[in-house]
Amino acid sequence: MNELTSLARRRFLQFGLTASGALLVGFRGSANAAAVPAELLGDDLVQLTAFVMIERDNRVVIGARGCEIGQGVITSLPMMIAEELDVDWAKVRVIQLPYGYEEIDGKPGNRYGDQFAGGSTSIPTAWKDLREAGAAARWLLVQAAAEAWSVKADTLHTESGHVIHADGRKLSYGALARTAAARQLPKTAIPTRNPDTFKLIGKPVRAADGRSIVTGQNRYGIDEYLSGALVAIMLRCPYLDGTLESLDDSEARKIPGVRDVVTIDGPKAGEVFDGPLATGIAVLADNTWAAIQGRKALKPVWKQGPWKDESSSALARTANALLDATEGGIEVRRDGDLGASRKQARHTVAARYEVPFLAHATMEPPGALIELRNDGALLVASMQNPDGASRIISQLTGLSRDKIEIRLPRSGGGFGRRLQNDFVAEAVLIAKLAGKPIKLMWMREDDFAHDFYRPFGVHAMEATLDRKNRVAGWSHRCAATSRTWRAPGMEKDPLFKGCLEPDDFPAGLVDDLEKVFYPVDSGMPRGWWRAPLHTFHAFAVQSFIDEIAFEVRRDAVELRLEMLGAPREIPFRGHGGPVFDTGRMAEVLKLCAEKIRWDQKRTDGRSVGIACHFTFGGYTAHAFEVSMEGNKLRIHRAICVVDVGRVINPLGLEAQMMGGTIDGLSTALNLGITVKDGQVQQKNFPDYPLLKMADAPKKVEVHIIESERDPVGGGEMGIASVAPALANAIFATTTVRIRKLPLLPELMRML
Amino acid sequence: MQKPGDPSKPAVVTTAPSPVSSPLQLAINGKPYFHDGDPTMPLLWYLRDVLRLTGTKYGCGIGACGACTVLVDGKAARACLTPIQAVADRAITTIEGLEGDTLHPVQQAWIENDVAQCGYCQAGQIMAAVDLLSRKSKPSDADIASIGNLCRCGTYPRIRNAILRAAALSEGKLS
Numbered sequence: 021m022n023e024l025t026s027l028a029r030r031r032f033l034q035f036g037l038t039a040s041g042a043l044l045v046g047f048r049g050s051a052n053a054a055a056v057p058a059e060l061l062g063d064d065l066v067q068l069t070a071f072v073m074i075e076r077d078n079r080v081v082i083g084a085r086g087c088e089i090g091q092g093v094i095t096s097l098p099m100m101i102a103e104e105l106d107v108d109w110a111k112v113r114v115i116q117l118p119y120g121y122e123e124i125d126g127k128p129g130n131r132y133g134d135q136f137a138g139g140s141t142s143i144p145t146a147w148k149d150l151r152e153a154g155a156a157a158r159w160l161l162v163q164a165a166a167e168a169w170s171v172k173a174d175t176l177h178t179e180s181g182h183v184i185h186a187d188g189r190k191l192s193y194g195a196l197a198r199t200a201a202a203r204q205l206p207k208t209a210i211p212t213r214n215p216d217t218f219k220l221i222g223k224p225v226r227a228a229d230g231r232s233i234v235t236g237q238n239r240y241g242i243d244e245y246l247s248g249a250l251v252a253i254m255l256r257c258p259y260l261d262g263t264l265e266s267l268d269d270s271e272a273r274k275i276p277g278v279r280d281v282v283t284i285d286g287p288k289a290g291e292v293f294d295g296p297l298a299t300g301i302a303v304l305a306d307n308t309w310a311a312i313q314g315r316k317a318l319k320p321v322w323k324q325g326p327w328k329d330e331s332s333s334a335l336a337r338t339a340n341a342l343l344d345a346t347e348g349g350i351e352v353r354r355d356g357d358l359g360a361s362r363k364q365a366r367h368t369v370a371a372r373y374e375v376p377f378l379a380h381a382t383m384e385p386p387g388a389l390i391e392l393r394n395d396g397a398l399l400v401a402s403m404q405n406p407d408g409a410s411r412i413i414s415q416l417t418g419l420s421r422d423k424i425e426i427r428l429p430r431s432g433g434g435f436g437r438r439l440q441n442d443f444v445a446e447a448v449l450i451a452k453l454a455g456k457p458i459k460l461m462w463m464r465e466d467d468f469a470h471d472f473y474r475p476f477g478v479h480a481m482e483a484t485l486d487r488k489n490r491v492a493g494w495s496h497r498c499a500a501t502s503r504t505w506r507a508p509g510m511e512k513d514p515l516f517k518g519c520l521e522p523d524d525f526p527a528g529l530v531d532d533l534e535k536v537f538y539p540v541d542s543g544m545p546r547g548w549w550r551a552p553l554h555t556f557h558a559f560a561v562q563s564f565i566d567e568i569a570f571e572v573r574r575d576a577v578e579l580r581l582e583m584l585g586a587p588r589e590i591p592f593r594g595h596g597g598p599v600f601d602t603g604r605m606a607e608v609l610k611l612c613a614e615k616i617r618w619d620q621k622r623t624d625g626r627s628v629g630i631a632c633h634f635t636f637g638g639y640t641a642h643a644f645e646v647s648m649e650g651n652k653l654r655i656h657r658a659i660c661v662v663d664v665g666r667v668i669n670p671l672g673l674e675a676q677m678m679g680g681t682i683d684g685l686s687t688a689l690n691l692g693i694t695v696k697d698g699q700v701q702q703k704n705f706p707d708y709p710l711l712k713m714a715d716a717p718k719k720v721e722v723h724i725i726e727s728e729r730d731p732v733g734g735g736e737m738g739i740a741s742v743a744p745a746l747a748n749a750i751f752a753t754t755t756v757r758i759r760k761l762p763l764l765p766e767l768m769r770m771l
Numbered sequence: 772m773q774k775p776g777d778p779s780k781p782a783v784v785t786t787a788p789s790p791v792s793s794p795l796q797l798a799i800n801g802k803p804y805f806h807d808g809d810p811t812m813p814l815l816w817y818l819r820d821v822l823r824l825t826g827t828k829y830g831c832g833i834g835a836c837g838a839c840t841v842l843v844d845g846k847a848a849r850a851c852l853t854p855i856q857a858v859a860d861r862a863i864t865t866i867e868g869l870e871g872d873t874l875h876p877v878q879q880a881w882i883e884n885d886v887a888q889c890g891y892c893q894a895g896q897i898m899a900a901v902d903l904l905s906r907k908s909k910p911s912d913a914d915i916a917s918i919g920n921l922c923r924c925g926t927y928p929r930i931r932n933a934i935l936r937a938a939a940l941s942e943g944k945l946s
Contacts, residue, residue, distance in 0.1 A: 090889030090924050226885040233890035234878040234897060236826020236866030243825035251820070276809070307820040308829075309812040383830055383838060383891040383923045432828070432891025433923050464831045671885055675929070679888050682925025705835040705921060714916035716927040 066197035070120075070131055071101055071150070072157040078181050078194035080107045083117040084228070086146075087137035087404050089434030090679075091735035092672035095228040097146045099668055103220045104154030104213055106178040107193070114228035119406040119426035128421060130407070135428070137404040138439050138548065139595055140636045140733025143668060147731050151212045159210050164200035165191050215666065215728065224671035229430070241402030241429045242461070244389045249457035250279055252450050253311035255318050256300035256470055259698045260543035261289040261325030264299050268319035272303055275317060277310025282453040284446060287506075289326050293545055294412070294508040295445040297470045302450045308461055324698060327543030332476070332694040335542060336374060339478040339499035342538040343372070349497065349536040350515055353522040356532035358484075361493030365484035369571045373481070373560035374760040376692030377501075378474035378549050381708060384432020385467040388447035391457035396423035399447075402431030404438035412441050416448045436548035440472050468702045472547025473693055475501045475519055477540070479560035484532070489572040491583055494530040496520070498557065499538035503546050515539045518546075518553050521594040525561060525634060528590040529583050529602070544695060550683065551736035554635045555743070559688075559761060562631035562744030567757065576748065577613045577630060581606055596637035596732070604639045604663050604725075605632060611723060612641035612661040626656055629749025631741040638737030639663040639725075642681065642745035646753055651771065653750065653764065655685070658717040663725035664732045670724060673734045678720040680738020686711035688743035689764045795859040799824070800868025810856035814848075815839045817855050818865060826866035826894045830921070837920030840895035840902075841865050847902035866894035869901065877901050880937035888924035896920050900934050909938055 064076040073081040082101050086093030098114045120132035134145045158178060165183035166173040168191065175186050182190045193200075215221070232238040257264060269281040286299035303314035342349070362368065388401040390413075397413055406426050414421045431438060447460040477500025484493035503518025504510040510517065516537035527533060549555065565583075569576040587603025609632045613619075616628050625647045632641035645657040660677045667673050690709050694701045702708045747758045750767060760766045794807035799822065806817065818824040818841070830838030832851050839850040842864040869875040874882070877900050887893045899918045907914050915934050922930070 088889075090887075092888070226882065227887055227890075230882050230885060230887060231874075233887045233893055234866075234881045235870055235874070236824070236894050238890060239825065240828075240891060242829065243819075245820075245823065307812075307816060309809065309816040309820070312832075381923060383836070383889065383921070384828070385830075431889060433889040435923075461829075464833075464836075675885065675888055675926070678928055679925035682927060683923070686925065704833055705831050706833075710921045710923060711925075711927075712916075712919050712921065713927045713930065714919070716925070718912065718931060719928050 066201050068160060068197055068201050069153060069157045071153050072105060074193050074197035076194045076197075078192040079111050079113065080105070080181065080193065081113050081115055083132070084114050085117045085120070085132040085135050086142045087135060087406065087428055087431065087434070087438075088116065089137050089402075089404055089431040089438065091137065091142070091434075091676060091733075092227065092669065093137070093142045094430070095225055096143060096668045096672055097150055098228060099220055099225060100146050100150045101154035101157070103218055104151045105158045107181045109220055109225060111181060116428055116430070119410065119428060121410055121421050121424070121426075123422060135406055137434060138436065140638070140736045143731050143733040144637070152210060155210045155212045156205055160200040160203050160205065161193050161196045163203055164196040167199070168196070221668050222666070222670065225669050226671060239429050240384050240432050241389070241400060242384050242387050242432070244400040244429060245459065246389055246391055246457045249389065249391070249459045250304040250306065250454060251308050251311045252302045252304050252447070252458045252460045253308070253315050253463065254300040254302045254446065254460070254466065255315050255320065256298040256466060257286065257322050258469060259322055259324045260327040260330065261286075262299070262698070263323045263325065264301070265321040265323045267301060267321070269301070271317040271319065272314040275305070275310055275314045277306040278303055278314040279306065280304040280454055281314070281318070282450060284449040284453070291506065292508045292511075293440070293442065293472070293506050295416075295442065296449065297442045297545055300446070302446075304450070304454055304456075304458070311461070312463070325543065328698040330543050330698045331696045332376070335476055335501070335540060335695075336478065339538070339540050340372070342499040342540065343478060343480040343497055349538045352516050352520050352535035352537050353527055354534045355527070355530075358493050358495060358532040358534050361484045361532035364486070365493065366487050367485040367489065367572055368482065369485070369564075369568045370480070370482040371564055371567050371759060373479045373563060375477055375479070375556055375559055376694065376761055377476045377544060378687060378691060379468055379471045379693050379702065379708060380433075380435045380437035380549060381467065381705075381710070382431070382433035382435060382437050385462040385464055386437065386443035387459070387461050388444050389457070389459045390444070390447040390451050392417060392448065392451045396425065398425045398427075399444065400427045400429060401444060402429060402438060403441065403444075404431070404434045404436070405441060408439070409441045409444045412445050413448055416445060417452070435550045436552065437471065439548055464704050468693070468704065468708060469700045471693075472545045474549035474552065475503050475546050475556060476542070476544070477501065477519060477556065479557060481560055481564040483564070483568050485568070485572055489574055491526070491530055491568065491579070493532040494526055495534050496561070497534075497536040497538065499540050500556075501542040501544060501546060502539045503552070505546060507546065518548070519556055521553055523592045523594055523597070523600065524557070525600070525605075526583050528600070529585060543698065551635050551739050554633060554736070554740035555684075555687070558631070558633040558740035559743040559747070562633065562741060563747050563759070566629070566744070566748040566751065570751075577609060577618055580609055580632065596635065600634055601639070605634060608632060608639045608641045608661045608663050608725060611725070612643045612659055615659045615661065615721060615723060616643035616645060616657065618643070625753070627749055627752035629745050629747065629752055631745035631748060633740040635737045635740050637664070637732035638734065640737045640741050642684070642741040644746050644749040646746070646749040648753055651768065653767065655717045658685075658720045659723070660720055660738055661723045661725065662734070662737055663727060664734050664737060665727045665729035666731045667724055667727075668731055673724060674722045676734040677722040677738040680736070681720045681742055682711060682716050684739040684742025685716065685746065688746050688761060690762050692762045795855055797855065797859060797863065798861065799863045800865060806855055811854045813851050814841065814853040814855055814858060814863070815850035818850060824865050824867050828891055828894060830892065830895075835921075836892070837899060838892050838895045840898040840920060842898055842902060845902070845905055847899050866897060869897070875901065876940035877904065877933070877937040880933040880940055883936060884929045884933040886926050886929040886933050888926055892920060892922045896922065896930055900930070900937060903934070904938055904941060908941065910934060
């Protein structure tokens with residue numbers, strides 16, 4: 021077969037679930053087969069499947085489909101393919117795949133499957149389809165060898181990139197690739213390997229592109245340039261839902277290098293956030309510096325919007341007033357008879373906890389490089405949701421989605437910020453006005469002022485205890501700025517979605533229980549922030565358990581274990597369900613207590629605190645050993661125990677847990693977004709002081725529970741229990757109970 | 772530290788570019804460059820937009836995060852606050868210039884310890900570590916903690932280990 025024919029016949033694996041739920045992997049006759057990125061095709065490279073290319077010298081190229089935002093999918097997902105393909109990881113080169121839109125049976129689809137990075141779903145999704153993709157590629161090679169040797173395929177086996185004959189003869193994958201690529205896959209599912217025989221999954225593997233990171237060669241979204249593109253930097257309206265009354269751009273246009281100034285509209289007050297977040301003026305220039313100076317020279321007159329009086333202090337007053345009234349609210353869950361429980365209670369404990377808005381503050385700010393042509397578009401941007409970007413570009417340009425090419429460079433962090441594509445919409449609108457390709461750059465100040473913030477809220481907790489000081493009744497009422505407000509696609513969701521989970525701990529474990537939600541009006545755009553609702557409410561729940569334990573002089577670990585009860589699975593309808601396993605939570609908690617030496621009497625002024633939480637199918641516990649040196653909080657030890665089922669890459673999981681723990685500490689100690697006079701007050705990192713090395717624990721002791729259960733992800737499991745464990749440790753050492761985040765300013769105020 | 776202005780108020784342009792009579796000569800990663808544009812352009816944007824040396828990253832623009840750290844005459848400097856004219860004729864090293872025939876020990880140690888998560892801040896962290904190790908060949912914990920570069924992913928423990936490893940690798944090379 022000559023090169024051209026093989027190219028034309030190159031077909032992609034198609035993924036789809038049958039009605040019965042069985043996964044089908046097959047070749048599809050695609051009219052759009054030319055979508056192979058040209059740079060991937062060398063003379064010696066054979067594209068075997070959508071994910072696997074093989075070189076004649078038997079080196080293997082595996083495509084990574086996920087959006088790499090620091091969670092490690094550029095390594096962990098190809099590992100699953102390599103495992104099933106049966107190749108040596110040392111001979112694998114990983115390349116990032118582009119966004120794989122294609123129409124399948126007339127409907128929007130993706131030739132690579134799911135490329136979304138959110139909700140820690142990459143690993144569990146890949147566990148279902150990418151292992152099979154690897155097995156399919158191996159199957160083709162085995163069939164090709166069977167044909168070459170005129171033997172039955174089931175007499176052959178594979179090892180380290182070779183098909184091996186029963187008599188010991190070998191053929192390398194490189195030698196078989198060409199004939200294998202011409203074969204059709206069967207219609208039935210191809211079996212995957214027995215996990216007991218895994219050689220790669222479960223072994224520590226370093227980042228596939230680690231070398232290019234440390235040499236400065238790796239290209240993030242911000243690093244892409246395009247000939248003829250102008251740099252765009254925007255001045256956005258600083259007032260929530262404010263508008264532009266007038267603009268004098270004459271001085272800006274005088275700056276050498278500035279080419280144009282254009283204005284784009286934000287959403288009208290109350291409209292869904294599916295385009296730009298705010299009205300803004302874009303300065304277009306030859307380079308970033310000229311654009312920055314042009315922006316400085318703009319003289320706009322802004323008109324304040326409907327939220328001009330909004331302030332964080334007023335939001336807190338409103339939230340507390342709603343909780344004081346006790347009437348109204350949206351019922352999230354109600355079990356048993358809390359009223360009766362209150363009447364019979366031996367003790368009642370109550371406390372309120374306040375959590376602030378949070379910004380994502382990805383180290384690489386948002387941005388996008390876009391080229392619009394009559395016959396198509398190119399987008400290069402750091403993102404988490406390329407599907408959303410594709411839809412937005414299509415909506416704003418009228419281009420059909422198969423004409424929109426999207427490349428997925430490595431992202432300088434995500435944390436949920438890039439689930440939104442407001443920056444893509446901005447770039448498209450500017451490019452349309454400019455008639456030129458646009459490289460939209462966000463400055464850090466833009467990022468703090470125009471984010472989709474983690475909601476603000478106040479949690480009112482109440483527990484009733486029986487004669488034996490067991491928790492008999494539980495009330496969790498939360499007044500918060502609803503996550504669903506103006507959120508595209510969430511119009512039909514209940515207002516508590518993203519703030520309270522009906523089945524979260526201790527639901528199902530306490531007989532008399534209520535969860536009630538009270539929406540608080542705010543003009544602040546809201547979004548998903550790493551382990552969103554879990555970081556939002558675990559601080560309250562897990563701090564409160566400690567308060568109960570202290571109140572009735574019980575051991576905080578023992579009380580949690582008693583509430584969890586016998587090991588069993590109870591229903592969990594939220595993301596991460598369908599069940600919550602009390603036994604797995606208890607195991608994680610017990611190991612964490614053991615590692616921090618919970619039972620040890622300390623006489624050195626140090627104290628410990630602990631907390632646990634269930635996030636998106638993963639079970640995590642944290643414990644910290646702290647002391648006060650004068651007014652300085654010292655974190656001596658940090659323990660993180662996690663059970664995410666089978667571990668794909670322990671080195672990567674450890675990194676996520678270590679990073680999640682430090683992100684959790686950084687956020688709990690110092691971070692919060694506040695609003696005053698309808699404007700966000702934080703401008704740059706000095707106002708939003710991420711933890712520095714000097715204040716971070718030297719080490720995070722990560723303990724991973726060995727498991728053969730199907731894996732869940734790891735990106736978001738390492739954070740929710742951090743803030744309460746730290747607050748509990750601070751209480752243990754200072755007797756000061758912090759009920760408001762961030763902790764450190766509150767601690768300094770109360771000491 | 773430069774505080775960003777209130778974006779609602781028009782800012783006064785204080786740095787109108789002046790005409791340049793002769794181009795500035797720059798030495799970046801051992802190669803000469805001539806710049807005849809705005810001499811006040813920060814080194815960061817010159818490296819990125821003009822030379823397309825994009826390993827040096829933008830993070831805050833006010834010298835707070837360290838993502839843009841480069842070496843000027845071997846010492847760590849924030850490229851976002853360094854006007855090109857201030858570094859004319861001085862030896863500038865960026866992340867791209869660190870590697871010789873082999874990886875720099877710090878780069879090697881970074882790979883061994885699998886430090887990077889998103890990796891965006893790591894070029895700056897590495898440059899800061901190179902600067903530190905040039906001053907302190909056996910850095911203490913406190914020396915390492917003096918690096919104030921921000922990492923949003925929380926890779927600090929692995930950065931610590933990597934710096935200690937780089938110190939050991941460098942010592943091995945010398946002996």
